[in-house]
Structures are given as C-alpha cells and as structure tokens.
Amino acid sequence: MANISALPIQHAYFADGDEATLIRAARDEPEAFGELCTRYAPRLYGYFRARTNSDEDAADLTQQVFVKAMAAFPRYRDRGAPFGAWLFRIARNLLTDAHRRSRVTVSWDSLPEALHWHSDDDVEASVVQREAHDRVRALLGGLTEHERELILLRFVAGLTLREIAAIVGKSEAGIHRQIKQTLRTMQERYHAGE
Amino acid sequence: MQANKERIEGAYADILSEDQDTNLSAIVAVLDRDLTTAYVTDPPPQVTAAIERLVDQRRREVKHLPPRRLRGMGLRRRLGMVAAVGLVVLVMGAAYGIIPIVDRAFFIDAGTQQILNGGLATRLNLSETQNGYTVTLQRAYADANRVVIGYIIHGPNGRSLTDTEKASLRDSLRDGSGNVLPPLGGGDFASGGAALDNFDASGVPSSTKNLALDFTIPQPTALAPGGPGISPPVTGSPFSFHFTVPFQGGRLATPDQTVTAGGTTVTLERVVISPSEARMYLQGLGGTGIYPDLTVAGWDSAKVSLPGWQPTEAGGILWSVWMTPGGTTVADFPAALMDKHGEWTLSIKAGPATADGRKVIGGPWVFHFVVP
Numbered sequence: 001m002a003n004i005s006a007l008p009i010q011h012a013y014f015a016d017g018d019e020a021t022l023i024r025a026a027r028d029e030p031e032a033f034g035e036l037c038t039r040y041a042p043r044l045y046g047y048f049r050a051r052t053n054s055d056e057d058a059a060d061l062t063q064q065v066f067v068k069a070m071a072a073f074p075r076y077r078d079r080g081a082p083f084g085a086w087l088f089r090i091a092r093n094l095l096t097d098a099h100r101r102s103r104v105t106v107s108w109d110s111l112p113e114a115l116h117w118h119s120d121d122d123v124e125a126s127v128v129q130r131e132a133h134d135r136v137r138a139l140l141g142g143l144t145e146h147e148r149e150l151i152l153l154r155f156v157a158g159l160t161l162r163e164i165a166a167i168v169g170k171s172e173a174g175i176h177r178q179i180k181q182t183l184r185t186m187q188e189r190y191h192a193g194e
Numbered sequence: 195m196q197a198n199k200e201r202i203e204g205a206y207a208d209i210l211s212e213d214q215d216t217n218l219s220a221i222v223a224v225l226d227r228d229l230t231t232a233y234v235t236d237p238p239p240q241v242t243a244a245i246e247r248l249v250d251q252r253r254r255e256v257k258h259l260p261p262r263r264l265r266g267m268g269l270r271r272r273l274g275m276v277a278a279v280g281l282v283v284l285v286m287g288a289a290y291g292i293i294p295i296v297d298r299a300f301f302i303d304a305g306t307q308q309i310l311n312g313g314l315a316t317r318l319n320l321s322e323t324q325n326g327y328t329v330t331l332q333r334a335y336a337d338a339n340r341v342v343i344g345y346i347i348h349g350p351n352g353r354s355l356t357d358t359e360k361a362s363l364r365d366s367l368r369d370g371s372g373n374v375l376p377p378l379g380g381g382d383f384a385s386g387g388a389a390l391d392n393f394d395a396s397g398v399p400s401s402t403k404n405l406a407l408d409f410t411i412p413q414p415t416a417l418a419p420g421g422p423g424i425s426p427p428v429t430g431s432p433f434s435f436h437f438t439v440p441f442q443g444g445r446l447a448t449p450d451q452t453v454t455a456g457g458t459t460v461t462l463e464r465v466v467i468s469p470s471e472a473r474m475y476l477q478g479l480g481g482t483g484i485y486p487d488l489t490v491a492g493w494d495s496a497k498v499s500l501p502g503w504q505p506t507e508a509g510g511i512l513w514s515v516w517m518t519p520g521g522t523t524v525a526d527f528p529a530a531l532m533d534k535h536g537e538w539t540l541s542i543k544a545g546p547a548t549a550d551g552r553k554v555i556g557g558p559w560v561f562h563f564v565v566p
Contacts, residue, residue: 020517027364030252037245045241046234055238062237063244070248074364132231139225154209155229161208162485179209180218187221 023083027074037066040087047088047157051095061098065091084159085166092167139186147182154179202226297333299344299390303512305470305528306342306390309335314469315342316439326350329411329433336405337468338444339526341367341375341393343409348387355387359414367393370406370438378516378526396466396473402441409435444468445532449563460559462540463522467565471528474540479523484515485543486525490534490565495527538565 019039025032044065048058068090076086140148153164161179165172202223203210210219300310309315315333322329326349333344347363349355355363367375375393398405413430447465454460460478467473472488488495495513514526525542540561 030249033252034245034249037248038242041237041241041245042234045237046230049233049235050229059238059241062241066245066248070252132228135224135228136232139228151225152229155225156233176208183209183218183221183225186225187217190221190224191217 019083023076033070033073036083037069040084041066043157044087044091047091047152048095050152050156052098057098061091061094064094068094082163082166084157085163088153088157088159088163089167139190142189143182143185147178147185150175150179151182151186198223297344299388300333300342303471303528304530306335308530309337309342309470312469314440314442315344316437318435318437320435320437322433322435324413324433325430327414327433329435331409331435331437334407334409334437334439335442335470336395336398336407336439337442337470338398338400338466339395339468339471339473340378341395341405341407341439342390342470343367343393344388344390345411346388347411347414349414355414363389363411363414365391365409365411367410368408369398370408372408373397375407378514398441400443404438405441406438407436409437442469445565447563447565449561451561451563453559453561455557455559458556458559460542460557462561462563465538465563465565467531467534469530469532471526472531473527474525476523476525476542477521479542479544484523484525486513486515486527487541487543488513488525488527488538489541490531490538491536493529493531493534495529535565538563 019036022032022036022039026036041062045058045062048061049055052058052061065087069087072090076083140151143151149168150164153159153167154161159167161175162172165175168175170178199219202219205226206222209222297310300306300315310333315335317333318331320331327347329345329347331343331345333342335342343365347355349359366377369375375395375397378392378394395405411433413432445467447467449462449465452459452461458478460476463475463477465472465474474486474488486495513528516524516526518524525540540563541557542559542561543557544559
C-alpha cells in the first residue's frame with residue numbers, strides 16, 4: 001500500500017489557494033467553504049441582479065444559494081460538475097422556484113428602468129451605470145430567453161463555456177456555436193443602432 | 195487601450211481564439227464593459243454577514259461531529275473536471291427502467307457500466323440496520339486503479355434521506371491490513387437512495403488475487419427542526435462491513451515522455467489500464483483547470499455518446515483529474531479500454547483559474563505513445 005502521508009489543512013491556503021484546494025479543505029473546514037462563498041458572491045449577486053427586479057431579491061437569492069450549497073456540499077463530488085457550474089445550477093433552480101412563487105418577477109422586456117442603480121451620493125457612478133444599463137437593454141432586448149441566459153452566464157457570471165454547458169445540459173461545442181451566433185446577431189444590431 | 199484589448203482576448207479566449215473577427219471582439223468588449231458596469235458589484239453587507247453566519251453555524255456543528263477518519267489524508271484532489279452530460283434522460287430506454295436502482299448507479303461512467311455488464315462486480319447483499327437507518331451493500335469491485343462500491347441507504351420507514359443526512363455521510367475504506375484507500379468521489383446519481391463510491395486502489399499490490407475490505411459509513415445526521423441545513427448530529431456506531439472481492443489486475447505502459455509547451459515541461463510517466471478505467475500519471479502540471487482528452491482507435495474521451503454507455507439521469511463522467519500528495523497529476527478516463535492497443539494520444543490543456551473565475555488556456559501538451 002502506498003504511503004499516504006497526512007496533509008494537514010493549512011489556513012494559509014485560504015488567502016490565495018486555488019479553488020481545488022479550497023474545495024478539498026472545505027469538506028472539513030468551514031472557513032474554506034466561507035472563502036468559496038465569498039469568491040463566488042459577486043458573480044452570483046450580479047447574475048441575480050440581472051435576473052430579478054431588485055437588489056434586495058438578488059441579495060436574498062444569493063444568500064439562499066449559500067445555505068443550500070452548504071447543506072449539499074459534503075455530497076458534492078469532484079467527479080461531478082465543476083464547482084462553479086454546481087453553484088449556478090443551484091442559483092438557477094432557486095430562480096425557477098422564485099418565478100413559480102411569483103415572488104420575483106423577471107421580464108426583460110418590462111424591466112423597470114428605475115431599478116438596479118443606487119440613489120446614493122455617487123451621482124456620477126449612478127449615471128454611468130444607468131447608461132450602461134440602457135445599452136444592455138437595447139442589446140439584449142431582442143434576444144430569446146435562452147440567448148440572454150447564455151450571455152449573462154458568460155459575461156456576468158463569468159462562467160466558461162464548459163461550465164455553461166454543464167449547467168444547461170448541452171455540449172460545449174453547441175454552447176460555443178450558440179453564443180457566437182448570438183454575439184453576431186447583437187453585433188449587427190449594435191452597428192445598425194450606431 | 196491595448197491593455198484592455200489583451201485583457202478581453204485573454205478573458206474570452208474560448209470565444210475569440212478561433213478567428214480574428216474584430217467586429218466580434220468589439221461586441222464582446224462592449225458586453226464585458228456594459229454588463230459588468232450594470233450588474234457586477236460587491237454584494238451588500240447582508241450577504242457577507244450571511245456567509246459569516248453559515249461559517250459560524252458549520253463550525254459549531256463540526257465541533258460535535260466524530261473526527262473524520264480520512265481528514266487531511268490522501269489525495270490533494272484537483273478539480274474533478276467533468277464534461278457533465280446533463281439532460282440525457284432521453285437516452286434512457288425502456289430496458290433502463292427495469293434495472294435495479296443500485297445497478298443504475300453503475301451507469302455513472304462507461305467504465306463502471308462495463309464492469310457491471312461484464313459481471314465483474316461482486317454481488318454482496320450485505321445489510322445492516324441501526325436506529326431505523328438501513329444500509330445495504332449490493333455490489334463491489336476492485337481493480338488496479340479503483341475500488342467501486344454500490345450501496346443503498348434508507349431512513350426510518352424506508353424514507354429517502356434528506357440533503358443534510360446525505361451530507362453527513364462520509365464513508366471510508368480500508369484493506370484487510372488496515373491501509374486506507376483514499377476516496378475518489380462518487381455520487382448518489384441514481385434515484386432510490388442508491389450511491390456509488392470510488393476509492394483509489396493504486397497502492398494495492400499487483401499480485402493481489404482477492405482483496406479484503408472494510409467499508410464504514412457513519413450514521414446519518416438527522417435534520418433539526420427549523421434548522422435550514424444546519425443541525426446537531428445524531429451519534430451512534432457507524433455501519434461497518436467486511437468482505438472480500440476478486441482483484442482485477444491492470445496493464446502497464448511506461449511512456450515516460452516529456453513535452454514542452456509554452457515554456458512548461460510536462461512528463462507522462464506511466465499509464466495503468468484496468469477494466470474500469472485508464473489512468474495517466476503526469477508530472478509538471480500545476481494550477482487548476484486541467485483539461486485532458488484521450489483518443490485511441492476511434493475512441494475519444496470528449497465524446498458524450500460512447501458506444502454502449504447509457505449515462506444516468508443526472509449525466510455521466512467522461513474523465514476526472516486529481517493530484518497525489520506528492521504532486522503527481524492523475525487523469526482518469528473511466529471507460530472500457532482494456533482491449534485497446536496501438537497508438538494512444540493524450541492531449542492536455544491547462545490554465546490557472548483567475549480571481550474572477552475566467553481561465554487562460556495553456557498548452558496543449560500532446561503525447562503519442564504505444565500501448566502493446
């Protein structure tokens with residue numbers, strides 16, 4: 001039998017450790033799981049902001065992802081989907097449940113302009129965000145729900161094509177084709193609107 | 195401007211690398227800028243506070259758990275990257291419907307399905323009940339790469355386990371001499387409480403004919419009322435099974451081949467082919483995001499539709515990558531490759547995960563070698 005030496009878990013890993021190390025450590029170390037959550041929180045929160053009508057709903061759903069993930073995490077297997085894809089699968093399921101309960105209403109076409117930017121003291125940032133949001137609405141407004149989802153998972157959630165493929169149950173090559181085609185459609189629309 | 199262009203090309207290499215379409219690059223840059231500006235921001239303090247609460251709760255819970263027997267031991271498991279098949283329910287034929295549920299779990303990869311179909315998995319039917327929970331070991335299998343154990347677990351009155359109860363299950367495996375066989379993951383991919391767990395058997399002497407094993411599962415932890423996934427544990431004796439299974443040897447190839455790409459040198463030291471999988475041992479790879487692809491005699495690990503394989507409802511495993519404590523990267527291809535001879539080609543792409551989760555792909559390191 002090979003000599004498998006003990007590898008004491010070191011908290012130093014958590015500051016700059018790679019994701020695989022964190023996942024391994026998180027099976028025993030709550031702090032490592034917390035670090036994983038912290039790393040993914042901005043992307044999950046951004047994804048929910050793009051899919052819900054308020055920052056409050058987005059924050060609530062982000063928290064729910066972590067609660068569910070913590071309960072299910074010990075049974076998460078390295079041989080399963082990539083960790084990011086696993087988390088975003090939970091996120092999408094939560095979103096679907098929220099839609100069913102009509103607690104969060106998401107209609108891109110009717111997305112209120114007043115939502116998603118803050119009325120805080122940073123007026124300039126707020127204006128920049130509003131302008132960006134206007135352009136995004138114009139670009140994504142004509143897409144199908146599936147096309148928008150792919151774009152949001154790639155550009156807001158920052159997932160790889162392989163991770164997106166794992167989430168939506170398609171081949172990576174198929175996702176690659178769909179995203180490229182969607183981008184070309186948007187590109188034509190963008191130039192036509194210039 | 196140039197720096198941003200390079201950042202965009204790096205961050206979206208998977209979209210932009212194939213062609214030099216400046217228009218496509220432009221719309222990608224616009225989306226990157228506007229979607230990030232519109233939506234991506236630090237979450238509010240309540241999210242951070244929720245994470246801290248979860249960590250605190252879990253820390254309190256861990257204090258009450260029995261010590262994990264495998265804690266800190268064994269494998270520095272790397273990203274078990276899987277090209278998950280996802281919605282493959284459509285391929286489930288009528289025949290699948292009549293397969294016992296624990297056998298369905300063997301369909302998680304083409305290798306385990308092969309050992310099931312080939313009658314290589316020993317039927318055990320060992321059952322134990324404690325505090326209303328029943329664990330039944332139905333089949334086990336061992337070869338030069340891995341030990342596979344299929345079992346079913348039910349709660350009191352035959353109910354399925356809750357997510358928390360499932361989460362509390364951390365099984366362990368030792369050989370007859372007490373040596374730990376490190377876990378390689380698995381999953382409760384089939385319905386009905388069936389699970390299939392894998393353990394590394396690379397340390398078992400190749401001369402072994404029959405392998406004595408001790409398999410242990412702790413009692414599930416019950417869900418506390420009102421506790422959203424966080425609960426005090428139920429303590430009790432673990433389920434413990436002792437049995438012996440035939441040990442299938444493997445074929446060994448030693449390419450000991452070195453390839454340098456992008457300034458990084460990677461060595462493919464050896465290949466072990468067993469009935470359940472082909473395993474590659476590599477030196478020189480670092481960081482996360484290792485993407486291997488194996489082709490041999492028309493077989494390609496990247497293909498979902500492997501001949502004769504019906505993935506489970508939840509998908510299936512095409513390959514996985516992990517790292518030994520000594521820093522050796524191991525790529526497993528769980529498929530029936532024992533009868534594949536001639537030239538094999540292993541291609542590895544890699545790249546460190548960046549802080550925002552986007553990856554820069556490096557390599558590829560391509561190895562051509564002959565398996566006699």
